[in-house]
Amino acid sequence: MKNFNNGFFPSMLFLLICLVYSGLANDPFSHSHSLKTESEDREAKISVTKLSLKQFSKKEWKLKQDQLIEKIRKNKVRFEVTYNNKTAVKDAVISLKQTKPFFLLGCAMNFRILQSEGYRKWFASRFAITSFTNEMKWYTTEKVRGQENYTAADSMLKFAEENDILVRGHTVLWDDPKMQPSWVENIKDPEDVRNVTLNRINSVMKRYKGKLTGWDVVNENLHWDYFEKMLGVNASSRFYNLAYKLDPDVTLFVNEYNTIENPGEVTATPVKVKDKMEEILAYQGNENIKGAIGAQGHFSPIQPNLAYMRSALDTLGSLGLPVWITELDMPKCPNQAKYIEEILREVYSHPAVEGIIIFAGPEVSGFDKLTLADKDFNITETGDVIDKLLKEWHQKTSDIPNIFMVDHENEEEDVSLLHGLYNVNVSHPQIKNFSTSLRLEVTKEMGPRQVVRVVINA
Ligand SMILES: *[C@@H]1O[C@H](CO)[C@@H](O)[C@H](O)[C@H]1NC(C)=O
Ligand SMILES: *[C@@H]1O[C@H](CO)[C@@H](O)[C@H](O)[C@H]1NC(C)=O
Ligand SMILES: *[C@@H]1O[C@H](CO)[C@@H](O)[C@H](O)[C@H]1NC(C)=O
Ligand SMILES: *[C@@H]1O[C@H](CO)[C@@H](O)[C@H](O)[C@H]1NC(C)=O
Ligand SMILES: *[C@@H]1O[C@H](CO)[C@@H](O)[C@H](O)[C@H]1NC(C)=O
Ligand SMILES: *[C@@H]1O[C@H](CO)[C@@H](O)[C@H](O)[C@H]1NC(C)=O
Ligand SMILES: *[C@@H]1O[C@H](CO)[C@@H](O)[C@H](O)[C@H]1NC(C)=O
Numbered sequence: 001m002k003n004f005n006n007g008f009f010p011s012m013l014f015l016l017i018c019l020v021y022s023g024l025a026n027d028p029f030s031h032s033h034s035l036k037t038e039s040e041d042r043e044a045k046i047s048v049t050k051l052s053l054k055q056f057s058k059k060e061w062k063l064k065q066d067q068l069i070e071k072i073r074k075n076k077v078r079f080e081v082t083y084n085n086k087t088a089v090k091d092a093v094i095s096l097k098q099t100k101p102f103f104l105l106g107c108a109m110n111f112r113i114l115q116s117e118g119y120r121k122w123f124a125s126r127f128a129i130t131s132f133t134n135e136m137k138w139y140t141t142e143k144v145r146g147q148e149n150y151t152a153a154d155s156m157l158k159f160a161e162e163n164d165i166l167v168r169g170h171t172v173l174w175d176d177p178k179m180q181p182s183w184v185e186n187i188k189d190p191e192d193v194r195n196v197t198l199n200r201i202n203s204v205m206k207r208y209k210g211k212l213t214g215w216d217v218v219n220e221n222l223h224w225d226y227f228e229k230m231l232g233v234n235a236s237s238r239f240y241n242l243a244y245k246l247d248p249d250v251t252l253f254v255n256e257y258n259t260i261e262n263p264g265e266v267t268a269t270p271v272k273v274k275d276k277m278e279e280i281l282a283y284q285g286n287e288n289i290k291g292a293i294g295a296q297g298h299f300s301p302i303q304p305n306l307a308y309m310r311s312a313l314d315t316l317g318s319l320g321l322p323v324w325i326t327e328l329d330m331p332k333c334p335n336q337a338k339y340i341e342e343i344l345r346e347v348y349s350h351p352a353v354e355g356i357i358i359f360a361g362p363e364v365s366g367f368d369k370l371t372l373a374d375k376d377f378n379i380t381e382t383g384d385v386i387d388k389l390l391k392e393w394h395q396k397t398s399d400i401p402n403i404f405m406v407d408h409e410n411e412e413e414d415v416s417l418l419h420g421l422y423n424v425n426v427s428h429p430q431i432k433n434f435s436t437s438l439r440l441e442v443t444k445e446m447g448p449r450q451v452v453r454v455v456i457n458a
Pocket of ligand 5: 189191192195
């Protein structure tokens with residue numbers, strides 16, 4: 001060991017990651033597929049509701065959620081530190097720190113963040129992804145025809161970039177006739193509408209190319225059809241095509257409301273949203289689009305129907321594309337904090353869901369449904385829920401046993417880690433010079449169990 005020094009010695013170390021797959025055949029939740037009735041029968045929603053009430057108690061439901069979370073958000077990892085003659089390095093100490101979680105619980109923001117230092121601090125200390133409520137919308141950036149103004153959006157993007165916060169773009173276009181810039185609403189000539197719309201797409205997408213994690217392209221194009229009426233039945237598909245050509249790497253979302261939050265919905269049902277995504281991807285030239293589905297999640301102030309949510313997410317997830325909850329909120333009500341927590345846990349336990357953005361903020365932000373902190377930035381009850389889940393969904397360093405005795409036989413030495421990026425230090429209490437660090441990526445692609453071998457070339 002005499003050549004070891006503090007620090008990193010690439011020549012003395014190599015890292016071997018073995019994938020040890022042990023299939024999880026006995027899926028404790030496989031009967032949830034019995035809830036997946038909607039794809040075959042659009043009228044089956046009522047029976048889904050009944051099924052949930054009869055079959056599961058709250059406690060059982062929670063237990064199943066936890067089992068799913070363990071399975072879909074974490075991997076078992078085993079560390080083995082050996083000499084190159086395969087003998088274990090006795091008493092090696094391994095410490096880990098998650099530098100980046102892969103599942104993101106983010107929060108929308110609005111222009112008031114530019115005016116409030118407190119809002120900025122509150123935000124940056126919590127969230128790693130955001131979207132802007134109105135600042136990127138057409139009616140904000142081009143209030144007057146031909147006079148584009150991206151000042152607010154640019155400043156917010158700068159704040160996000162400076163604080164390592166990812167930004168999801170919302171929205172290139174909006175299919176609601178009442179949500180066009182007022183001067184657009186007054187245009188009668190379809191060719192003119194076409195011209196100004198193409199200009200809008202080009203302008204906003206070129207401006208933010210490479211800077212966003214995703215874009216809502218034609219927001220709410222199941223509920224509304226402004227562009228289809230003006231420009232023909234394939235208008236949305238053509239706009240997704242243009243968006244793809246302008247920024248081929250960015251994820252392009254279909255984004256709708258009532259899809260997971262309202263069992264009585266008839267327009268943007270899970271099946272119809274899924275079909276819309278398929279229709280867009282099937283359009284000529286769109287086959288390579290990185291598609292994703294956004295379910296806004298504007299819930300009513302009543303007990304959420306978790307069984308319906310799960311079946312809805314099953315349907316949306318059946319395309320194999322990422323599903324995001326993009327605008328989660330609920331009006332204030334006595335059980336708001338409890339309901340919000342139930343919704344978030346349900347979403348987190350669904351394998352198709354890759355991230356969540358809540359429509360919320362401190363009082364100064366003006367988000368008046370989910371108010372997470374009061375005017376002095378004291379945390380509210382709903383704020384506590386969000387902070388608790390943010391903590392729970394990040395791997396805490398203190399969670400990880402600090403010392404793993406290297407013992408090839410003992411399965412209890414496996415550690416269960418949330419997906420993410422980690423910094424790992426390997427050291428030894430007696431051999432002061434023995435110390436090295438490495439970066440580890442824990443992903444679902446690596447299978448349920450991986451072995452990380454650190455071989456010391458002594
Ligand atoms: C530790 O490193 C120092 C120099 O950095 C060296 O003098 C010493 O022999 C080393 N000790 C061991 C146990 O390798
Ligand atoms: C393996 O190598 C280590 C370090 O060089 C040494 O201490 C140990 O005795 C070796 N074990 C065997 C079985 O050769
Ligand atoms: C690894 O060691 C470095 C240098 O001593 C330290 O700054 C860092 O916090 C350690 N990381 C972990 C995960 O223990
Ligand atoms: C552009 O927008 C910013 C912020 O919203 C505003 O302060 C500014 O006056 C606008 N500029 C023009 C020329 O309207
Ligand atoms: C639309 O744009 C085309 C090409 O720039 C132009 O020739 C045409 O006159 C425009 N149509 C209207 C109605 O402004
Ligand atoms: C719309 O797109 C579909 C699928 O590509 C195509 O079959 C159909 O002819 C198009 N309709 C119009 C009016 O362009
Ligand atoms: C809010 O926080 C401040 C300090 O940050 C404290 O003095 C005050 O008592 C708190 N108010 C409430 C209502 O908890």
